[in-house]
Amino acid sequence: MSLTLKELSATLKATLNGDPATVIESVATLGNATPGQLSFFSNRRYRRFLKETHASVVILAEADQEEAPVATLVMDNPYLGYAQAATLLNPEPIAAPGIHSSASVHASAHIDSSAHIDANAVISEGVSIAAGCYIGPGCVILENVSVEEQSWLSANVTLCRGVQIGKRVRLHPGVVIGADGFGIANDGEAWIKVPQLGSVIIGDDVEIGANTSVDRGALEDTILEEGVKLDNLVQVGHNVRIGAHTAIAGCTAIAGSAHIGKRCTIGGAAAIGGHLEIADDVHLTATSSVPNSISKAGVYSSGVPIQExxxxxxxxxxxxxxxxxxxxxxxxxxxxx
Amino acid sequence: MSLTLKELSATLKATLNGDPATVIESVATLGNATPGQLSFFSNRRYRRFLKETHASVVILAEADQEEAPVATLVMDNPYLGYAQAATLLNPEPIAAPGIHSSASVHASAHIDSSAHIDANAVISEGVSIAAGCYIGPGCVILENVSVEEQSWLSANVTLCRGVQIGKRVRLHPGVVIGADGFGIANDGEAWIKVPQLGSVIIGDDVEIGANTSVDRGALEDTILEEGVKLDNLVQVGHNVRIGAHTAIAGCTAIAGSAHIGKRCTIGGAAAIGGHLEIADDVHLTATSSVPNSISKAGVYSSGVPIQExxxxxxxxxxxxxxxxxxxxxxxxxxxxx
Amino acid sequence: MSLTLKELSATLKATLNGDPATVIESVATLGNATPGQLSFFSNRRYRRFLKETHASVVILAEADQEEAPVATLVMDNPYLGYAQAATLLNPEPIAAPGIHSSASVHASAHIDSSAHIDANAVISEGVSIAAGCYIGPGCVILENVSVEEQSWLSANVTLCRGVQIGKRVRLHPGVVIGADGFGIANDGEAWIKVPQLGSVIIGDDVEIGANTSVDRGALEDTILEEGVKLDNLVQVGHNVRIGAHTAIAGCTAIAGSAHIGKRCTIGGAAAIGGHLEIADDVHLTATSSVPNSISKAGVYSSGVPIQExxxxxxxxxxxxxxxxxxxxxxxxxxxxx
The missing domain is CATH 1.20.5 (Single alpha-helices involved in coiled-coils or other helix-helix interfaces)
Incomplete structure (x- = not known):
C-alpha cells in the first residue's frame, strides 16, 4: 500500500507543505524513519528527534512546523492524523470465510457464511455469529451468545452464556466476558452464592485488552456503551455501566454497580469503588482511588509518588x-x- | 420454577406479611420488578426504589417493613434470604454426563461416568475427575491433578500438575491454579530459578473468579481452605494460606508466604506483603496496603481518595x-x- | 536422584561441616525436613526452625553456623545454594518429541523434530519452533512467531503474530505476548485505533508468570532483555523496554514507552508511568508509584500502610x-x- 502526499493531505484534511507527488509507503518514529516514510510529532519529549528526522513527511501542529527539516502535514491533532494515515497504509488482512476443521461448532449455532471460525475454537448451542466476524483459535463461545457484524476475537477469548457483543468489537487474547460477578451473602461464617442472573452487553466499536474481565450482572446487565476502550488486565465488576467513548487504562479495578459516564478517561492502576456514579467527562490520572461518586466533570487525582x-x-x-x-x-x- | 410465598417463607424462615398463596416465578431489582417477581432491600442507597416497587414481595429487615408498598418477607439478613430465594428459583442446568468427541483425554485418566468433559478440553496423564464434575471447553488439566465431586470449571481454566481441587469448587474462565511461584535466587547479576516443588490444595466450596492465579508452593503447598471466595484478577503467591471463609475482592495482590486468617474480608485492589500473618476476622477496606502482620481482629484501611x-x-x-x-x-x- | 554431601559441597562450592558420605535425596523446609533431606536458612523470621531442624544438612551463612544442630554447607548466599541443590535433586522431566494428534499445525510451520507440541495446541502459518521446545496444551501460536531452543510454554499461552521468543524462555499459563497496545487517538468524542505495527522481542532465559500480558509495540518493538523475570498478572505496555536481569513482582502495571534499566527489582503492585526512564540498579519496594524518570540507582518507595x-x-x-x-x-x- 502506498499513497502520495496529495492523497494523504486530502484524506486527513491536513495542510501540505511539500511536494504533492512524494510517495509514502509506511510509517515510522521520527528517530527511525527513512525516505518514503511518514512520521508524526505530538509529544514534546521527543522534540530532539523532530529536528533530525529523515522521514519524507511529518504530521504536526502549526506551532511546531518551523522545526521540521522535511515536508509537513499540518493538523490540529497530529496523533489523530497519524492514526488515520497508519490505518490507510496498513490495511488489516481479512480472514477467508470458513470454519476450521478442528473447530467444534454446535449444530444449533448460526454462523454467517462470511464469518471465519479458526482452529480449535468452540461454538456452543444457540450461538449466533454475524457476517464478517473472526473467531480466533482457542476461543470459547458459550450458549446463546450473539456476536454482531465484523467483530474480531483474537485467540483464547471466553464469552460466557448469553453475552451480547456489538459490531466491530475487538477482543484480545485472554479476555473473559460474562463470568459470574462476586456476589456472596453471609450465612453465619460461610458465604452463600448469589446467582448472577444478568448478562453483559458490549456496544459497537468497543475494544478490550488482553486478560481483562467483564463480569455479568447480578440481576440487570453489565453494560459497556459504544466506543468504550479498555486496556489489559482491567476488572469490571457486575452491574457496572461504562458510558460511550470512555477509555480505561491497564490494571484498573472497577467494583460492582459503579456507573461511569461518557467520554471519561481513567489512568492505569486506578481503583473505582462500588455503587457510585461518575459524571460524564471526568478524567482520572493514574493510580486514582475513587471511593465516592464524582458529580462534576473535571480532572481528579490521588496517589503519592516515590521518594528515596x-x-x-x-x-x-x-x-x-x-x-x-x-x-x-x-x-x-x-x-x- | 415457581414457589408460593408460603413455601418461600418456610424455606427462608422469614415472617410473611401478605397472601401465602401468591406465586413467585423469578427475581428482579426493586426498580424493575413486576407482579410475580420477588425483590429485596438491603442497601440504603436504593431506598427510593423500595417505596415504588411493583414486586409481588420484598425481602427486607423489620425496621424497613413499613416502607414497603407490597407483601414482605422479614428477615435479619435480607440479602441472604434473596440469595436463597434466587437460587431456588433459578436451578442450575446439569450437564449430561459424557466426554465430548473433541476433548483429549489421556488413557490413564480416571473420569467418573457422571462427569462431563466438554469440547476441546485436555485431560492429562494420571488425572482424576470425580462424580458430577463439569470440565468446560478449552480447560487444560495437567498431570496427576485430582478434582473432587461436583466441581465446576467454566472454560479455558488451567490446572497445573498435581493440584488438588475439593468438592463443589467453582473456577471461572482464565483461572490458573498451580503455576510456578516467583522463586528466584540472585547469582551475580543473573537470577537462578528456584524449583517450585509444592502444590496447591483448594478446599471444598471455594470459588475463584476470572483470570485469577494461585501459585504452587515452593516447598510446602499453597492452601485455600474451605469456603474461600476469590474475585477476578487476584494474585495468590506461593506458600500462601487463606483461612476458611475468607473473601477477597478483585485485583488484590497477595505476596508469597502470607498467611491470612479465617473469615477475613479483603476489599479490592489491596496489596498484602509476603511472609506475614493476618489474624482471623480481619477486615481490610479496598486499596489497603499491608506490609506487616496484623495480630488483632478488626477493620483496617489505607489509601487516600481522589481530589480535584x-x-x-x-x-x-x-x-x-x-x-x-x-x-x-x-x-x-x-x-x- | 540423590547426591552425597561431598558432591553437593563440590558443586555448590560450599564449605561442608559434616560427614561427606551422607546421602541427600530431596529438599524440605527447616520445620518439615527429615533425615535424608537438605534445607536452607536465609530468612531470619524462621530462626526458631533452624535450632530444631531434623534435616541432614542445612545450607546457611557462616554467621549462622553455630545455631545449626546438624551438618552444614556454608555459603555466602544460602538461598542461591538451595536453588542449585534443589535443581540438581529435582531434574525436570523432558517431554518426548512429537506432535499430539489433536494439535492443529499449519503446513507451513517449521517444527523441529525434537520439539513437543501437546494436545489441542494451535500453530499458525509461518511459525518456527526450535529444537527442544515444549508447546503445552491449548497454546495458540499465531502467524510468523519464532520460538528459539529449549523454550517451554506451559498451557493456554497465546503468542500473537510475529513475536520473537528467545532460548530457554518459560511462559506460564494464560500469558499473552504481543496483543495490541492501548493506542487510541481522539477524534471528537470517539477514539480512532492507532495500528500497533511493532512486535515483541523476548530475550533468552526470560520467565513470565501466569496471566501476565506484554503488548506489541506501536511502531518499534517492545523488548524484554535476557534474564528478565516477570511474576503473575503484570501488565507491560507497548514500546516498553526492560533491561537484562530485571525482576518484577506480581500485579505491577507498566505504562507504554517506559524504559526500565538492567538489574532492577520492582516489588508487587507497583505502578510505572509511561514515557519515562528508570536507571539501572533501581529497586522499588512494593506498591511504589513512579510518575517520572529515576536517573539514579537506589531504593525508592511510596505507599502508606494500613491503620485501624x-x-x-x-x-x-x-x-x-x-x-x-x-x-x-x-x-x-x-x-x-
Whole structure:
C-alpha cells in the first residue's frame, strides 16, 4: 500500500507543505524513519528527534512546523492524523470465510457464511455469529451468545452464556466476558452464592485488552456503551455501566454497580469503588482511588509518588500521625491568639 | 420454577406479611420488578426504589417493613434470604454426563461416568475427575491433578500438575491454579530459578473468579481452605494460606508466604506483603496496603481518595515534606513553652 | 536422584561441616525436613526452625553456623545454594518429541523434530519452533512467531503474530505476548485505533508468570532483555523496554514507552508511568508509584500502610488538607519571629 502526499493531505484534511507527488509507503518514529516514510510529532519529549528526522513527511501542529527539516502535514491533532494515515497504509488482512476443521461448532449455532471460525475454537448451542466476524483459535463461545457484524476475537477469548457483543468489537487474547460477578451473602461464617442472573452487553466499536474481565450482572446487565476502550488486565465488576467513548487504562479495578459516564478517561492502576456514579467527562490520572461518586466533570487525582526509601520512611511515619499534627497546629494557633 | 410465598417463607424462615398463596416465578431489582417477581432491600442507597416497587414481595429487615408498598418477607439478613430465594428459583442446568468427541483425554485418566468433559478440553496423564464434575471447553488439566465431586470449571481454566481441587469448587474462565511461584535466587547479576516443588490444595466450596492465579508452593503447598471466595484478577503467591471463609475482592495482590486468617474480608485492589500473618476476622477496606502482620481482629484501611487535580497537586507536594512539617511544629512548640 | 554431601559441597562450592558420605535425596523446609533431606536458612523470621531442624544438612551463612544442630554447607548466599541443590535433586522431566494428534499445525510451520507440541495446541502459518521446545496444551501460536531452543510454554499461552521468543524462555499459563497496545487517538468524542505495527522481542532465559500480558509495540518493538523475570498478572505496555536481569513482582502495571534499566527489582503492585526512564540498579519496594524518570540507582518507595480504620479515617481527612496545614505552620513561624 502506498499513497502520495496529495492523497494523504486530502484524506486527513491536513495542510501540505511539500511536494504533492512524494510517495509514502509506511510509517515510522521520527528517530527511525527513512525516505518514503511518514512520521508524526505530538509529544514534546521527543522534540530532539523532530529536528533530525529523515522521514519524507511529518504530521504536526502549526506551532511546531518551523522545526521540521522535511515536508509537513499540518493538523490540529497530529496523533489523530497519524492514526488515520497508519490505518490507510496498513490495511488489516481479512480472514477467508470458513470454519476450521478442528473447530467444534454446535449444530444449533448460526454462523454467517462470511464469518471465519479458526482452529480449535468452540461454538456452543444457540450461538449466533454475524457476517464478517473472526473467531480466533482457542476461543470459547458459550450458549446463546450473539456476536454482531465484523467483530474480531483474537485467540483464547471466553464469552460466557448469553453475552451480547456489538459490531466491530475487538477482543484480545485472554479476555473473559460474562463470568459470574462476586456476589456472596453471609450465612453465619460461610458465604452463600448469589446467582448472577444478568448478562453483559458490549456496544459497537468497543475494544478490550488482553486478560481483562467483564463480569455479568447480578440481576440487570453489565453494560459497556459504544466506543468504550479498555486496556489489559482491567476488572469490571457486575452491574457496572461504562458510558460511550470512555477509555480505561491497564490494571484498573472497577467494583460492582459503579456507573461511569461518557467520554471519561481513567489512568492505569486506578481503583473505582462500588455503587457510585461518575459524571460524564471526568478524567482520572493514574493510580486514582475513587471511593465516592464524582458529580462534576473535571480532572481528579490521588496517589503519592516515590521518594528515596530513607526519605519515604520518615515521611510515612508522619502520615500515620497526621491527625495529631493537625491538632498540635490548632493548639499553637490558640496559644498565639 | 415457581414457589408460593408460603413455601418461600418456610424455606427462608422469614415472617410473611401478605397472601401465602401468591406465586413467585423469578427475581428482579426493586426498580424493575413486576407482579410475580420477588425483590429485596438491603442497601440504603436504593431506598427510593423500595417505596415504588411493583414486586409481588420484598425481602427486607423489620425496621424497613413499613416502607414497603407490597407483601414482605422479614428477615435479619435480607440479602441472604434473596440469595436463597434466587437460587431456588433459578436451578442450575446439569450437564449430561459424557466426554465430548473433541476433548483429549489421556488413557490413564480416571473420569467418573457422571462427569462431563466438554469440547476441546485436555485431560492429562494420571488425572482424576470425580462424580458430577463439569470440565468446560478449552480447560487444560495437567498431570496427576485430582478434582473432587461436583466441581465446576467454566472454560479455558488451567490446572497445573498435581493440584488438588475439593468438592463443589467453582473456577471461572482464565483461572490458573498451580503455576510456578516467583522463586528466584540472585547469582551475580543473573537470577537462578528456584524449583517450585509444592502444590496447591483448594478446599471444598471455594470459588475463584476470572483470570485469577494461585501459585504452587515452593516447598510446602499453597492452601485455600474451605469456603474461600476469590474475585477476578487476584494474585495468590506461593506458600500462601487463606483461612476458611475468607473473601477477597478483585485485583488484590497477595505476596508469597502470607498467611491470612479465617473469615477475613479483603476489599479490592489491596496489596498484602509476603511472609506475614493476618489474624482471623480481619477486615481490610479496598486499596489497603499491608506490609506487616496484623495480630488483632478488626477493620483496617489505607489509601487516600481522589481530589480535584489542582488541589491534589498542592497536597501531594506537602506529603513529600511531611517530616519537615512535623519538625517545624515541634520547634514552634518549644519556642512557645 | 540423590547426591552425597561431598558432591553437593563440590558443586555448590560450599564449605561442608559434616560427614561427606551422607546421602541427600530431596529438599524440605527447616520445620518439615527429615533425615535424608537438605534445607536452607536465609530468612531470619524462621530462626526458631533452624535450632530444631531434623534435616541432614542445612545450607546457611557462616554467621549462622553455630545455631545449626546438624551438618552444614556454608555459603555466602544460602538461598542461591538451595536453588542449585534443589535443581540438581529435582531434574525436570523432558517431554518426548512429537506432535499430539489433536494439535492443529499449519503446513507451513517449521517444527523441529525434537520439539513437543501437546494436545489441542494451535500453530499458525509461518511459525518456527526450535529444537527442544515444549508447546503445552491449548497454546495458540499465531502467524510468523519464532520460538528459539529449549523454550517451554506451559498451557493456554497465546503468542500473537510475529513475536520473537528467545532460548530457554518459560511462559506460564494464560500469558499473552504481543496483543495490541492501548493506542487510541481522539477524534471528537470517539477514539480512532492507532495500528500497533511493532512486535515483541523476548530475550533468552526470560520467565513470565501466569496471566501476565506484554503488548506489541506501536511502531518499534517492545523488548524484554535476557534474564528478565516477570511474576503473575503484570501488565507491560507497548514500546516498553526492560533491561537484562530485571525482576518484577506480581500485579505491577507498566505504562507504554517506559524504559526500565538492567538489574532492577520492582516489588508487587507497583505502578510505572509511561514515557519515562528508570536507571539501572533501581529497586522499588512494593506498591511504589513512579510518575517520572529515576536517573539514579537506589531504593525508592511510596505507599502508606494500613491503620485501624477509625485512626485512618481521621488521618486521611487531614491528608486532604495538608497544604492548609503547611500554610498555617508558616503563618505561626512568621508570628513567632
Amino acid at each position: 526509601n530513607k526519605v519515604w520512611r520518615r515521611n510515612v511515619i508522619r502520615m500515620l500521625h497526621l491527625d495529631d499534627m493537625a491538632k498540635r497546629i490548632k493548639a499553637l494557633e490558640r496559644k498565639l491568639k | 487535580n489542582k488541589v491534589w497537586r498542592r497536597n501531594v507536594i506537602r506529603m513529600l515534606h511531611l517530616d519537615d512539617m512535623a519538625k517545624r511544629i515541634k520547634a514552634l512548640e518549644r519556642k512557645l513553652k | 480504620n477509625k485512626v485512618w479515617r481521621r488521618n486521611v481527612i487531614r491528608m486532604l488538607h495538608l497544604d492548609d496545614m503547611a500554610k498555617r505552620i508558616k503563618a505561626l513561624e512568621r508570628k513567632l519571629k
